[in-house]
Amino acid sequence: MFVLSFLVRRLLQGALIVFLVSLLIFTLLRVVPGDPVRLMAGGMAPEALIEQIAKDMGLRDPIVVQFGRYMSGVVQGDLGQSFVRPANGASTGGANFNDSTRGERAKVLDLILETLPMTLQLAGLAIVFALAFSFLVGIPGGLAPGRWPDRLAFYISSIFVSLPNFWLGIILALLLSVKLGWLPAIGYQGFAYTILPAIVLAVELSPVLIRTLSASMAGIMMEPFVAVGKVRGLSRSRIVFGHALRNASVPLLNLLGIQFSGLLGGVLIVEFIFDYPGLGLLTINAVLQRDFPLIQGIAIVTSAIFVFINIAVDLVATMIDPRLEY
């Protein structure tokens, strides 16, 4: 019962957030200079033609009207059509021109749904790597505050946070793929192609995770129930892994939820570097091409994913720690 009411309440709030975010993004993208029609029609197109296209597409209506139209589509699962991409999904160049002969444009939703699973696979693997590594480094650090494991964790996170992801991506691709031939790197033809980009993302993710984990671990180990646990006859490993880790995982989970939007920034670059056909590559191409409907669709979908991931995170957190109430 609790879960149900929690879900209803949070999903309603979530829907509201997604709505607001959509409105915000919609408005923002319309105040960006650079008339999208100009982009579509090409620099050489006469003004009259631009106006004509804009009118036909309804881009000269008030923003509210446009937004209403857009949202009514969104509700029916229609995120509109890409300005520049054809239905076959090719990335298209900047130098194209509008003409009446254009082939059918791609549906934004299709483009997203096609690439999203790839990115989820990448992000999932990256989180697994990051968590594994953070546990390996962060837990000993948290158990020995001020001593060498703690310092090690600290230096590792300092170094990792200073590594720009595209630098690391290139170095790793060069080293592990080109020089050693251990892992394939560019494009996607099998699961192995996910590993390298995931490592790069994991390196980007882990400093904050290590810090949070070791700090909350250290905090939990100061809790009375840990000391009392020993007197009650529980073994140290049981206290650490059965209780302390369980408690420390709540802030970690929350952090992961928040990190998700940061992850998208990383995914963008990493997918570009590795030519990994996911949402990030789609986004960066959309941005480079100023494909506004696509950008908008991606933003709305990712914000929805973010909101729902956070609801899931909160739900899991309440299951771990029943004191929490959201």
Add this chain to the structure above:
Amino acid sequence: MTQPAPLLAVRDLSIDLRTGSGKRRVLSDISFDLAPREIVGLIGASGSGKTILSRALVNWIEPPLEIASGQVEYKSSNILTVAPGPMRRLRREIAYVGGDPMGALDPTLPVGHQIVEKLRAVAPEIGAAEAGKRVVDLLDAVRIPSAKNRFHEYPSQFSGGMMQRALIVDALVSNPAFLVADNITQPLDVTVAAQVLRLLRELTERFDTAVFFVSSSLPVVSDVASRILVLEEGRIVEQQETKALVAHPKHPYTYELMSQIPKLWAEGAANVPASTSKDVVISVRDVCRSYTVRKRGTFAAYNTVRAVRNVTFDVLAGENFGVVGESGCGKSSMMRLLSRLELPDSGQVLCNGEDIAQLRGKDLLKFRRNFQLVLQDPFSSLPPRTAIGAILEEPLRTHGMRDKRELRHRALTVMDEVGLPSSLYEELPIGLSAGQRQRINVAQAMVLQPKVLIMDETLSSLDQTEQFKLLKLFDKLQAQYGLTYVFISHDLAMVRRVCNRVAVMYLGEIVEIAHNERLFFDPGHPYTRTLMSAVPTLEERRYRPEDYLLEGEPPSPIDLPPGCSFAGRCPNVMDRCLTQSPHLTDRGAHDMAACFLLDPATARSKDIAERVVA
């Protein structure tokens, strides 16, 4: 002590505390025996090393503490040197219950599961199902209602008293040879504490467990233990059979401890100011306050907690007014209403005839200045990481004083008044004793030179020695500044000592309001009598727990039963109590109580009541 074959023998135990600049001895040459099935009490002021000693008995000495010499012999081996592995097995026989029930278990796992986990950690041969059954049985035995369901509930869903019972189960579930109970009643309400103690006695008898019982309250220890050790600054200064110790303390320190125990009915128990004024300072008029709490697991359903219900009383200038009751009775809400941290839903709080809810701006600031609060917890009531001088200057700054020298002067003056050395001006409160901290709290309130001080459980966290000193300070300040005090407390003995008039609260209502003597010698409400039956004392009780202390805790203020709210725990309950609510009835001399026993219509019942009392 000549018992043969002691269960536990402590020999020449000394423990050091390693500090930045060297070592300091905190326990020296402790030696005593614990016989099987014996309950030995340990008493000492805070800082005397009680807790360290009790932890040493369960091999729980960690840096910066270290064993300097001596041993704790159990089954002819020194448990202080047992390796961690075997020690874990040994924990089956050596159990410990601490004074922090809410922090003792992992908040993220159900209580029952954790007890099972412990049992199986120390006794792996017990199967999961059997362990579970055993735990449920024991939970039942400690009178946790619907133990089967409670087994799956989380620590946060347990009240303090219930949690302490669960922890006793946790300690006894492996059927240990001896149990160290360190200050287990300290955080509990008097009635709950008395229940827990009663339970402890029963269970240890049933399980043949020896107990090492540590407390800072001699009455509590003497209630439980057959023999008492007195600890002063890390040394055992006296040990005697309980009766002998109470009757004839040998060591001057024991004597001093006993002299500081507040008295309830004995001669000179009360030491109240001669209140001459008839001016009403605070007038509480029919005040109600409820809170809405979202119902867990619902979408938009709310529970109403009726924290204060139709409370009316006056506080006269220069008098000491007491409000007593157990946790959850609405004392704290009352305090928040009096200090205008919150406004009542209905009714008024008048200060010098003005409704404080209407105060704004300058008037409000003036009211604040005259009306100060001294809070309960000496640790969380001081802003962390702030020097004492700055803490004391902050209220003055709030009231617009900017001159640095003047600020410093005022702070130092008030420090002197409350007995804090001026060298502490730049110091942090950390490292100060609870008593010193509470002095800072008092100083912080006094620095604004108020007319009324509300003491919210100000003394309850202090040991008797400190309480004694602070009460003296209060007397002095009152004499000097003509202060009016409102004491909000659960401690009857303290109220008995200082208050002119006392209001007893139960579940948001005032069930009795009376002058000091009348309340203690002729209480008008069964609840008052229950309280008195539970209060730890060395004196002969006027009301015996056997008659008045029933099992059970106050019902939740969310779902108040109809009728008298005390009906569920009342020894004199009648049919009428279950349907109707009694109102405060005048018993003469402005003393009132809310009980149908006082209703002339139930005179017959009153006879019954009196017979019971007799």
Add this chain to the structure above:
Amino acid sequence: MPSISRRRFLTHTAALGAGAALLNVNPDFFFSSAFAQSGKPMVFLSAENITGNWDPTSHTTLSQINVQAFVMGFLTRTPMRLDNPEETVYELATSIKLLDPNTLEIKLRDDVKFHDGKPFKAEDVKATFEYGSRKDRPAQWYPGPTETLDITTPDDHTVLVNTAKGGYPAHLFVFLASYLPMMSATDIAGGPSGPLTQRLNGTGPFKFVAQRGNDTVLEANKDYFRGEPKIPGINFTFVGDATTRMLSLLNGQASIVERLEPEQVTTLEGNKNIAINSVVSVENKYLWFRCSKPPFNDPKVRMAACHAIDLAMIREVLGSAGHESYNYVSPVKFGYTDLPNYPKYDPEACQKLLAEAGFPKGKGLPDLEYITSVGFYPKTKEYGEVITGMLQEQGFPVTLTVLEPAAWNERLYDRPGGGPGHMIDCGWSTGSPEPDLVLRTHFHSSSKRITGIEDKEIDAALDKERNAPNLEERKKILQGETMPLLAEKVPALSLFTSVMIHAMQKDLAGLFIYPDGTMDASKTTFA
């Protein structure tokens, strides 16, 4: 099988036809070998993406022109080498003759079929020319609109093009013939939203199979009139990042990559598995002035800026990716000559001109914006910074704006009132020796794409060279009058000629790369 996505395997294995036998699903899901050798298609990594509209007249996008070169047929091909820029090789045509200044006769091969099976005939040439010169076609490569042409087909393999109505000479079609892909008349009849936009249908060595995400998949045309290609197909893939392309080549996933940075060339030269191919391209890169608004409406200020720029230094930055050019067209184009009056680095002259224009030492000039892109050309940003530095040295208050390609592209062209900024960087590449594809497009007041220049003298000079009765005469006018006039008025400064650098696996043999980057892979093999 590199660059075939898993998804594609699942859905389209069958569609791959004969080649699919060799392209079996790799049973090792975890690590599909990047080094499989025999029978693999050529994987080409493109630096630029394609438009998605397959109509060849709908775009000017280089990468898509590259795809077309594999699939489409052309009347002629022009290898355009430095030593012989005007060389023409017949492909679909067997001869092209100028009957009179306004009439061109084209004879066609009779053994050619489109990929959809339709035989290639004169009607297709007629339809292509007429359709391509329609005013609404965005790629306006043709010298005049459809109504200026009069095309007749005396038989199935002869085409007569008459330009008398347009008043321009017919020889303009000679060079264009190497650049205009031949479409099927049936496709064209389907109209601008018909089959043309959906797929490529040509006569070339490779057939268009499908577009899958960023991959364009081509397979060998068994019926190619010069014989079936040796490789089973081509995967044409867009990979935006130069480093990624190189890494992909290095680990063996790509067969050939384009647009190498000079430093990458250095790295790869030491690699025994990699071969480098450099070719001086038809593309020049330019600094375009916004000539329709101050201060660059004053030729003196433009010339002063040109004197401030040391072209040698820019070529130094470019290294092997730049070739010198002292003209407005590439040295591989018709009519190129080193212009004696081409502006040289000359700070004194610069200062003198600035003073004459009323801006001594640059004082009084408005804040100038120089726009460039982070684009796919090598070193664009770097030499942009160098140019900015050199202009600043002479007192021009210039700031550099580096934009992502879309934003840059949006700001590129002239608008009423002048384009954004004051100078903008852009290259112009057309796979034909025809110089007017650059000169007329940019400097004639009827087009003035980027500069916005309107100058009667330049217009007259451009008209004059175009209307020359034959190529010899035209070359003389170009080199003697038109080009020197442009170098005098400097509506833009041509900085250098791009060198197309491709790197490929050494075992890839028999690939011919044209100066516009298009390739002939019909004889290509993996050794």
Add this chain to the structure above:
Amino acid sequence: MSVIDVVPAETAEAVRSASISRRIWRLAISSNEFRVGLAVCLVLLVAAIFYPEWSGIDPTKMSVRERLIPPLFLQQGWSWAHPLGTDQIGRDMLVRSLVGLRYSFLIGVSTVMLMLYVGCSLGMIAGYYGGKIDTVIMRITDAQLSIPMIILAIAVLGVSRPTIPAIILVLGLSSWPTYARVTRSVVMTERKREYVRAAQVMGASNLRIMIRLLAPLILPPIIFVSVLDVARMMIFESILGFIGLGVQPPTPTFGNIIADGRKYLLNAWWIATMPGIFLCVTLTSINLMGAVLERARNRIHGGVS
């Protein structure tokens, strides 16, 4: 604090009667780690402030013929004129790195300050007042968190040229919610403590309580953690540079040095790597000091009370 009377009154007896901050400082400076961190920080600071001007080398001065000179410690072709080598158009890497450090620091620190300011104020308000205000602020926070930075960047930076203030604004606005969340949760627990109640009774306004009581308590640990974010923001700026929305050339920042140097990673690795090393060293030294200070603070204040 209930069980803790085990370890009474152990405070720093050695350092009586000096003001608290001075005591913390004295304790910190006595640690070798702190000294190392401080020394490195000072060297970098002095170098960043004085070296570019002192050396007389213009960070934007290019010398195309001297491009891609390797750093001193590499064997061939180095020159003392460029101890850390030169970049792709012959600019001195040492001066560029140091000037880049200035700009990146400006961006990183201002961004984090903006984040702290916005995030902590909103988090404080939400945590302090609770209820509806809390819900509204937290949902705004969620909404903000869910907008990818890159979208905000093209929207805001597309409006004007990407100037440093605009970049700071974008980065700061897109990253404050984390702070809001952290602050809120701390304030929610602190708010229930009795000293807050005491201050109210003394007449302190809510604003006063938040600023004078809660802020000094909550901010130091958050600021300590935010050092990581300074570095992250510097790296984020390079991501903006990557798509042409970063700080415009010729102004050097770590971000655009890395973004531009990426292409040369294979034969001139030092261009893209140097800023990373500088960043790592700066960060580690700041972190080192931060950690020691935090420990000293905790020691003086007696742990987590």
